[in-house]
Amino acid sequence: MAKAQETVLEINLNALEHNYRYLKSKISSKTKFLGVVKAYAYGSDAVAIAQKLVTVGADYLAVAYTEEGVALRNAGIKIPILVLHPQIVSFDTIIERCLEPNIYSERILTAFITAAERHQQKNYPVHLKFNTGLNRLGFNAHDISKITRKLAETSTIKVLSIFSHLAASEDINEKEFTLSQIKSFHEICTQIDAALPYIPFKHLANTSGIINYPEAHFDMVRSGIGLYGFGNDPIEDKNFIPIVTLKTNISQIHYLEANESVGYNRAFTSNSPIKTATLPLGHADGIGREYGNGKGVVCIHGHYAPIIGNTCMDMIMVDVTAIGCHEGDEVIVFGEKPTATEFAQGANTISYEVLTGISQRVKRVIIE
Template sequence: MGSIGETTLEIDLAALENNFRYLKSKIDPETKFLAVVKAFAYGSDMLAIAQKMENLAVDYLAVAYTSEGVFLRESGIKCPILVLHPQPANFEELIQHNLEPSIYSPNLLKQFLQFMEEQGKLEYPIHLKFNTGLNRLGFWENDVDFIMEQLKNRNEIKAVSVFSHLAASEDPQEKEFSQRQIRSFQKISEHLNGKLRYTPFRHMLNTSGIINYPEAQFEMVRSGIGLYGYGNEEKVDQNLKPVASLKTVISQIHRIEPNESVGYNRAFTSEGFRTTATLPLGHADGIGRHYGNGNAHVMVKGKEAPIIGNVCMDMIMVDISGIDCKEGDEVLVFGPNRSAEAFASSAQTISYEILTAISPRVKRVIINS
């Protein structure tokens, strides 16, 4: 390893393309593909990821909030963008930037219809979200008649898709529950299609759904975590490449004597002679306090160096005893050779959390563009 000079998140667009092509290989050629780029593209770089996906001819992008979609539009992204969790306060911005809202409740449907009537819009694209068991957002199955009553003789909006979300697609022990969700969604979409004068396309599968339930791919699938290199299963991860690599450097090395403490609240006390390294990375950068006190480690010269003591706001200290290294050397937190899932699981959390937690102040570097 050389030295990167500062804490850096490397974003590998070749890895992103590999993951996209692998996931595409699991579905029919005619099935549409939606790339989820919410939360700064899972903590990486939303614009770089969206541009790459657009270049790869992805059919849709999805964001959580209207502001994320506005940013992409103002940065030149042209492809359709689904806003998964829009709020009435953002309707004006949403339509100004040609963003397509998920409509997930009776109240939201009525408010959006009224707003579109006031704007004089015709057949504005929306996506109807149904709850089939995740119990987070969505209409219920018995809301179909209400939806049709609202849409009757109205042409301000057009439901271009109907969709739902699997709750446990990665868990083989929940196969029966997932299949029940799929059957429920089929019933809902058939009921809806029987009443509409047109046929919306359907989508339900997330990354693990693509792998485990390809028979339910319908007309489109959605992938978030899989695009970034994590498939929620070891056998799947072997075919994926982590897009983000978090690297930092050794700022200072200390020689610690027996019974000396390290860090705030003296959370670590040495039982013998130890060598520690201080790194410019802390909980303000996304490395939460739960990674401290030996719960997680970083890689120094290919060897494990446990985080000792409490994680500070801007620094962590690691035990490098027995590792031949020097100040300025590069340190790997996670990346292709040490996954974010492995790092996260050491502190009883998941890759999603550590990836999306990396602070905007950490320098992003795009590679293999």
């Protein structure tokens, strides 16, 4: 890997394949695999990630919004793409670009049937989402009879799958709740199968569900964060490789005397002589103002350097008093050390937010 001469986000596709193979080893050879590539593939590069997942054998992809699916279609991605949170205004585009919508409420079901009729569709594939406890999106079990009646009245759409989402599959303390979700999903699927003249396939497990609940694998599993190198558990994290590394370099070094301040609002004042390094990234790049003043560290030559002062729009400052370094030297913001999880802990957040928050102005570099 080249030394960073500017702020870049390196994306390691070999690490992605490793993570995919590890997750596949946890499931039956007959179980389908869906890769979640929403939010620029968790802040990386959705097209590059999707292309790699197609190459290694993923069966499905998922995005949050319609335009994310359109971007993949424009890049030549042909495998099925599930749109997890479609909006009515995008239904025409969904049909025109052969995307598959999540139908999660009666309003969405009625509107999509209308759109499918307008496009003269027959058996257009849709996916029904049921709420089993996350209480975010999805039909409830008592909606089943109403749904199946509507489906019986039209031939424009066909239910390809039934799915739900686990709320706390990574938390061993919530095992009872997770098992209750799995039970509820089983019951919903039994009712749907009995009411329809065909059998949709089923999917429930996310990354932690794949690892912790083999009984929840059903016909397909869905993985997001696992593909990007995180197992939501310190022990499981060792089986994954983070696929992205945020690198930058030292723009300038300053030598401050005691009682000198650093950055806006003089948020940091030195107690003794210190050496600081200024780095070319800031809150416009995804390193929020919650970092700084000791919250968050970067790595320089294998040593941690705490962020000091307030984060600026385009710059952060770090304390390098105890580190032998020079202007132009490489800095790892997160990657293998610190990981995105470790970096996130400095601001009391999670790896998901750190990864997806990296600005699109940061140059992406694909490594394979």
